[in-house]
Amino acid sequence: MVDRTQDFTSGLLEQIKGFSRDVQAVEVGTVLEVGDGIARVTGLPNVRAQELVEFSNGTLGVAFNLEEDNVGIIILGEYIDINEGDEVRATGRINSVPVGPELVGRVVNVLGEPLDGKGPINASGGIYAVERIAPGVMERQNVFRPVQTGYRVVDALIPIGRGQRELIIGDRGTGKTALCLDTIINQKNNRPGDELICIYVAIGKRAAEIRRVVATLEEYGAMSHTIVVAASASDPAAMQYLAPYAGCAIGEYFMENGKDALVIYDDLSKHAWAYRQVSLLLRRPPGREAYPGDVFYLHSRLLERAAQLSKERGGGSLTALPIIETLLGDIAAYVPTNVISITDGQIFLEGDLFYSGQRPALNVGISVSRVGGDAQTKAMKKIAGPLKVDLAQFRALAAFAQFGSGLDKDTQARLDRGMRLTELMKQPQFQPEALHKQVAIIFAGTRGHLDHVPVSRVKEWEAGFLRFLETQYPDYPNKLYEKLTFENVEEILTTAVKDFNATWN
Incomplete structure (x- = not known):
C-alpha cells in the first residue's frame, strides 16, 4: 500500500514539474x-x-x-x-501558399498541395499570402527585355516584354491556350542566364483538358521550367476564385528573388463567373450582369501585381498573360472591356481567320502591345518596321483590289509580297521558333527574296532555307546573339539567301 502511494506521489510530482502556465486560446x-x-x-x-x-x-x-x-x-x-x-x-x-523552386515541374492545387502523385513538396521559400499588395510606382522600372513567344507575327508586330500584362482574347477554339503553351515551350530556346519560369493557372477547365496540357508540356520537355496550378470545373467555386491569386503569389516569389517569371491565367472569364457565384451565394449586392460591384477590382488587383522590379528591388519580373473568352467576337462585353482597360495591350484571335487556315489567327488590326516595343531586341525591331508597313499596305490594297480589275504593276507587286508575308506568318502548333530563325525568315520576306517564289511553295522555301542556313552558316546564331543587332548578321543573311536562291528551284 505504501509503495503504491509513493508511486502515485512521485508521478504527481513529475506532472507538477512539467506543468506549464501557457494557455493557448482558440476561437x-x-x-x-x-x-x-x-x-x-x-x-x-x-x-x-x-x-x-x-x-x-x-x-x-x-x-x-x-x-x-x-x-x-x-x-x-x-x-x-x-x-x-x-x-x-x-x-x-x-490564406497562403507555399513557394520555392521545389514547385517547378509540379502540378498543385490552390493550397499548394501536389496533384501529380509525385510525393510531398518541401517548399524552401516559405509561404506567401495569396492576396498581396502590388509593387509601388517607385519599386518598378520600364519594361526592357522581351518574352519570346516563338511566333513571328507576335514577336515582330505585337511584342511582349518581361513585366508586361498582355491580354489574349478570342472566341472558344481560336487557339488562345495553344499560343500560351507554345510560349511556355519556346522558353527552352532561351540562352543561359535568360531563363523564364512559367506558371500555368487552369481556372474552371475540365480535368481532361488540364491533363492534356500537362501531357503536352511533358512531351515537349517544358515541365522542367513550369508550374501548373489547377482548379478544375469539378472543384468548388471558391477554389476557382482563388486559383489565379495563388499562381500569382508563386510567381512573385521568383520575381522578388531577382528571377523572371511568366504567369498565364486560363481563363479570367471563368474566374469572374466563380466570383459571381460565391458573391451571390453570400448575398452580396449584384450589379451589371449579376456581377458584384467590385468585379473590376477583382482583376485589377491581380494584374497589377505583374511588374518589372527596379534594380534596387533585385530586377526580377513577373509577366502576366490573362486569357478572356468572348462570345461571337464581342470584345465590348462587360468583363472583356474591364480587362482590356487594365492590361498593356491585347492579342485578338479571330474565328474567321482561324477557320480560313491562318494560324495563329491573329487580327493584326485590333491587336496592340503598348509597351512591348521597348523590349524588342535591336535585330527584331530593325526588321519588324518594314514588315508592319508591308502588311498594312497589303491589307489596304487587298480591300481596294476587290472593287477594281486593272491594277498597275507596283500595286500588284505589293499585293503579291503581302500574300507571301502573310504565308510566312503562319506557323503550326507546338513548333515555336527561336529568335535567330525568326530574324532570318522575316528578313528574307521583307527584302523581296521570296518575290519569285509561288505562294503555294512559300512554306517549302522557308523550310529549305532554314536547313541551308543551319548547315552552311552554323556560326550565324552565335553571331546574332553576340550583340543582338541586325547589322552584326546582315551580311551573312544577305549572302546566305542569295546562295540558297541560286540552288533552289
Whole structure:
C-alpha cells in the first residue's frame, strides 16, 4: 500500500514539474447554415478577412464576408460532410501558399498541395499570402527585355516584354491556350542566364483538358521550367476564385528573388463567373450582369501585381498573360472591356481567320502591345518596321483590289509580297521558333527574296532555307546573339539567301 502511494506521489510530482502556465486560446465558432460551397458561422468575432478556418472534419475555408453577427465562409473542399452546429476553429493564418523552386515541374492545387502523385513538396521559400499588395510606382522600372513567344507575327508586330500584362482574347477554339503553351515551350530556346519560369493557372477547365496540357508540356520537355496550378470545373467555386491569386503569389516569389517569371491565367472569364457565384451565394449586392460591384477590382488587383522590379528591388519580373473568352467576337462585353482597360495591350484571335487556315489567327488590326516595343531586341525591331508597313499596305490594297480589275504593276507587286508575308506568318502548333530563325525568315520576306517564289511553295522555301542556313552558316546564331543587332548578321543573311536562291528551284 505504501509503495503504491509513493508511486502515485512521485508521478504527481513529475506532472507538477512539467506543468506549464501557457494557455493557448482558440476561437471556436458554430456553423449556422451550409450549402453550395459556402457556410455562415457565428462565434468568430476576431476572425480576419482572408483568414483560414478549419471545420471539425478537417476541411478548410476562407473568411470572405465579415458581418456584424456572423461570418461568410467559402469552403475549400467538400461541404457535404459539414453540418449545421459543427465547430469551426480560426487558425490565425491568412490564406497562403507555399513557394520555392521545389514547385517547378509540379502540378498543385490552390493550397499548394501536389496533384501529380509525385510525393510531398518541401517548399524552401516559405509561404506567401495569396492576396498581396502590388509593387509601388517607385519599386518598378520600364519594361526592357522581351518574352519570346516563338511566333513571328507576335514577336515582330505585337511584342511582349518581361513585366508586361498582355491580354489574349478570342472566341472558344481560336487557339488562345495553344499560343500560351507554345510560349511556355519556346522558353527552352532561351540562352543561359535568360531563363523564364512559367506558371500555368487552369481556372474552371475540365480535368481532361488540364491533363492534356500537362501531357503536352511533358512531351515537349517544358515541365522542367513550369508550374501548373489547377482548379478544375469539378472543384468548388471558391477554389476557382482563388486559383489565379495563388499562381500569382508563386510567381512573385521568383520575381522578388531577382528571377523572371511568366504567369498565364486560363481563363479570367471563368474566374469572374466563380466570383459571381460565391458573391451571390453570400448575398452580396449584384450589379451589371449579376456581377458584384467590385468585379473590376477583382482583376485589377491581380494584374497589377505583374511588374518589372527596379534594380534596387533585385530586377526580377513577373509577366502576366490573362486569357478572356468572348462570345461571337464581342470584345465590348462587360468583363472583356474591364480587362482590356487594365492590361498593356491585347492579342485578338479571330474565328474567321482561324477557320480560313491562318494560324495563329491573329487580327493584326485590333491587336496592340503598348509597351512591348521597348523590349524588342535591336535585330527584331530593325526588321519588324518594314514588315508592319508591308502588311498594312497589303491589307489596304487587298480591300481596294476587290472593287477594281486593272491594277498597275507596283500595286500588284505589293499585293503579291503581302500574300507571301502573310504565308510566312503562319506557323503550326507546338513548333515555336527561336529568335535567330525568326530574324532570318522575316528578313528574307521583307527584302523581296521570296518575290519569285509561288505562294503555294512559300512554306517549302522557308523550310529549305532554314536547313541551308543551319548547315552552311552554323556560326550565324552565335553571331546574332553576340550583340543582338541586325547589322552584326546582315551580311551573312544577305549572302546566305542569295546562295540558297541560286540552288533552289
